[in-house]
Amino acid sequence: MLTATEWQIVALSLRVGLVAIVMTLPIAFALAWLLARAAFPGKLLVDALVHLPLVVPPVVTGWVLLILFAPSGLIGHWLDRAFGVTVLFRWTGAAIAAGVMALPLMVRAMRLSIEAVDRRFENAARTLGAGRWRVFRTITLPLSLPGVAAGLVLGFARGLGEFGATITFVSNVPGETQTLPLAIYSALQQPGGDALVWRLSVISVALSLAALVASELLVRRAGRGHGGV
Amino acid sequence: MVAFDLRLTKRIGETRIDFALTAGEGATVLFGPSGAGKTSVLNMIAGLLRPDAGHVRVSGETLFDADAGIDLPPERRRAGYVFQEPRLFPHLRVRDNLRYGAPGGRVEMAAIDFLGIGHLLDRWPRTLSGGEARRVTIGRALLGAPRFLLLDEPLSSLDRARREEILTAIEHIRDTARLPILMVTHDAGEAERIGTRIVSVE
Numbered sequence: 001m002l003t004a005t006e007w008q009i010v011a012l013s014l015r016v017g018l019v020a021i022v023m024t025l026p027i028a029f030a031l032a033w034l035l036a037r038a039a040f041p042g043k044l045l046v047d048a049l050v051h052l053p054l055v056v057p058p059v060v061t062g063w064v065l066l067i068l069f070a071p072s073g074l075i076g077h078w079l080d081r082a083f084g085v086t087v088l089f090r091w092t093g094a095a096i097a098a099g100v101m102a103l104p105l106m107v108r109a110m111r112l113s114i115e116a117v118d119r120r121f122e123n124a125a126r127t128l129g130a131g132r133w134r135v136f137r138t139i140t141l142p143l144s145l146p147g148v149a150a151g152l153v154l155g156f157a158r159g160l161g162e163f164g165a166t167i168t169f170v171s172n173v174p175g176e177t178q179t180l181p182l183a184i185y186s187a188l189q190q191p192g193g194d195a196l197v198w199r200l201s202v203i204s205v206a207l208s209l210a211a212l213v214a215s216e217l218l219v220r221r222a223g224r225g226h227g228g229v
Numbered sequence: 230m231v232a233f234d235l236r237l238t239k240r241i242g243e244t245r246i247d248f249a250l251t252a253g254e255g256a257t258v259l260f261g262p263s264g265a266g267k268t269s270v271l272n273m274i275a276g277l278l279r280p281d282a283g284h285v286r287v288s289g290e291t292l293f294d295a296d297a298g299i300d301l302p303p304e305r306r307r308a309g310y311v312f313q314e315p316r317l318f319p320h321l322r323v324r325d326n327l328r329y330g331a332p333g334g335r336v337e338m339a340a341i342d343f344l345g346i347g348h349l350l351d352r353w354p355r356t357l358s359g360g361e362a363r364r365v366t367i368g369r370a371l372l373g374a375p376r377f378l379l380l381d382e383p384l385s386s387l388d389r390a391r392r393e394e395i396l397t398a399i400e401h402i403r404d405t406a407r408l409p410i411l412m413v414t415h416d417a418g419e420a421e422r423i424g425t426r427i428v429s430v431e
Contacts, residue, residue, distance in 0.1 A: 121318055125329065126276075126302070129304045
């Protein structure tokens, strides 16, 4: 099976991917809700900004993160002063990079599922005495849950594959920021690293495939849940 | 006593709704062809659609008054609204649909025994027939401790036998619950049978 080094790489990748989506979830859901339901000036701009990591070269995203989180940077300075921590060259930084890159996909999936919630159910709930918050909690959120889950899975898969922003932002430190794609890249540079490239690539494909199948199943379940009402 | 005192003006696209009604106790039927804005009138009474001008008073209480700046949100109007399509929450079983609006979340089955839905409590809405879903919807509206009932074409898309069941149920509510009822229909027979009074809407 897997060697100790391979396990370390896989475990780190999974940890980075999971922390990334858990961190991004509340932000992504709030943005998705705003874009699906609210009308406000500058909505188009927010929509564009959210999608930016999808189209900008990842290296650029990584470089922007580097500037922001450097000790002299806007966020880095604050993190250092308030908590005495830095995310540079740390796995937490890799998780931030993965989260930023996953954000557009997560917002898209969640926004679609919120938009698909039939407003007539929400109106019915209000005539039954439910205020806005209770309607959100008991109707909107549960009915959009399959889309939220699909967004999480997609974001997780995207985070697992993150390369450009990560290597630019937190470099390629074995055991700390060296996730699957970075490890594959390193192995490619080494003479005789072919076997490792093969093994890590197969693991990557398997993980991504599992995530996509899970996402597809969730979306199908969502389709059934809303049907036959 | 005046149950419904309504004066509503609303412009929706090209159509303009001007509606005034003063009606006493029992069941008032709004009778007219589809597309005359009857559903919009019910939505304005329930608080789901904001009138441009006018007022909504039910049993002496003002729910909306454009001049006085009063506009109670739907959750405080306590309308028992039976929509044209059942709108049962698809992710909740019948039991939880019934208790959604019930004070304290308690389902007082005795209050809705006449609907004959006691055996459906553990079912999911998507497994109900049209007639069953309709009866559950009526039960859900009644359990929400409403101050008045709004019924929007409660018999639409039901076969003959089911219509009779629902008609009997509505008569039962009219004669026992002492709630003011405002019902919308385009069927003269239904209007005759339920209406304490019938108001034609053009």
